[in-house]
Amino acid sequence: MKLLVTGGAGFIGSNFIRYVLREHADDRVVNLDKLTYAGNPANLADIQRDPRYAFVQGDICDAALVRETLRGVDAVVNFAAESHVDRSLVEPDGFLRTDVFGVFTLLEAVRECRIPRLLHISTDEVYGSVAHGSSAEQDPLRPSNPYSASKAGGDLLALSYWRTHGVPVVITRSSNNFGPYQYPEKVVPLFITNAIDDQPLPLYGDGRNVRDWLYVLDNCAAIDLVLRRGRDGEVYNIGGGHEVENVVLTHEILRLTGKPETLIRRVTDRPGHDRRYSVDSTKVGQLGWAPRHPFAAALETTVRWYREHESWWRPLKSGEFRAWYERQYANR
C-alpha cells in the first residue's frame, strides 16, 4: 500500500510510520505535516533516508496541497490535530481549524480523488466523563472541552460523509497513549522529565482523575489492523485496559526515576476536567487485537527512553515550551 499519513511528525504518527515500515516491507508512506510546535522531524530521523518514506511540510486545511499529495495513494491515516486539552482551554481557534475544518478538507479530497480508505484517528474523550462502566462505540458523544468537542465534530463529519456520499471512512478512538517521542507537555513525559530535573510535578485537583493508559506501540498495532481489516463506516475503540488514578501514576513515575514524593505539587484543577475515561475494546478485539505491553514494563521502558534521550527532549523544553509552561503553571 501507499499511505498518506497526516500529522506523522507528532507522537503517535511518528511511532505509527516506523511501525508500518517495519511490519510491511512493501508499503510506502508520504507524511504530510504542518510542523506545529508538536511536530518534530527528529521523531523520524532514523528513517529520513528510507526510500519508502517521503515528507511534505503542509497543512491539512490546504485543499490543493492535500489533493496533490493524494496522487497514487491507497489509504489516508489522519493523525493531524491540535491535541493538548489545556491549550484548547486558552487557544481554541487552532483546534476548530485543524480538528474540524482540516478533517472536512481531507474528506472532500478523499471523496473527489476516490481514495479507497480514510482512517481517522479520534479519541475516547469524545464520550466525555464516564462515571461507571465503559463507553461502547454507539454511545452518545458528550465532549467536555474545546479539544474533545472539536474531535467529536471531526468524527461526526467523517461519519456523515460515509452515510451521505459513501466516502470509505473508518474511525479509531483510543485512550491515553504513552511512550517514546511524546511532546513533554502531556502528563507522562512532563512528569518524567521534571522528575529527572528535580522539578515539581504539578498534579491537578485531588489527583484522583482516572485515565486508561495504552502503550503507543499497542495503539499502532490496533490502528494498523483497523486500517487493513476494519469495516467502512465503523468506529473502533482502543483501550489499554489499565485504568489508574493520576496520583498513583505520579507515585509510579517517582519510584521509577528514584525521586522523592516531596516533588509532588498540588495545583488548581483543570476547568471541566473529566473524571474518568474508559472504553470497551471488544470490537477491535474481534479483529484479533489485544494490548501486548503490560503497563508496568511499558512505563519502565518509557522512563528509560527519556533518560537515554535527553538530547531529544531538552531542546523541546526550552523555547516555545518554556513560555507555555510559565503561563500555564506559574500562578496555579
Ligand code: NAD
Ligand atoms: P501530537 O500533538 O503529538 O501531534 C500532532 C501532529 O499533527 C504534529 O506533528 C503536528 O505538527 C501535526 N499537525 C497539527 N496541525 C496540523 C495541520 N493543520 N496540518 C498538518 N499537520 C498538522 O498528537 P498525538 O498525541 O500524536 O495525537 C495524534 C492523534 O491521536 C490526534 O488526532 C489526537 O487527537 C489523537 N489521540 C491522541 C491520544 C494521546 O494520548 N496522545 C489519545 C487518543 C487520540
Ligand code: DAU
Ligand atoms: O484520552 C485520550 C486523550 O488523552 C487524547 O485525546 C489527548 O490528545 C491527550 O492529550 C490525552 O488527554 P488528557 O487530558 O487525558 O492528557 P494529559 O496528559 O493532558 O492529562 C492526563 C491527566 O493528567 C489528566 O487527568 C490531567 C492530569 N494532569 C495533566 C497535566 C498536563 C496533571 O495532573 N498535571 C499536568 O500537568
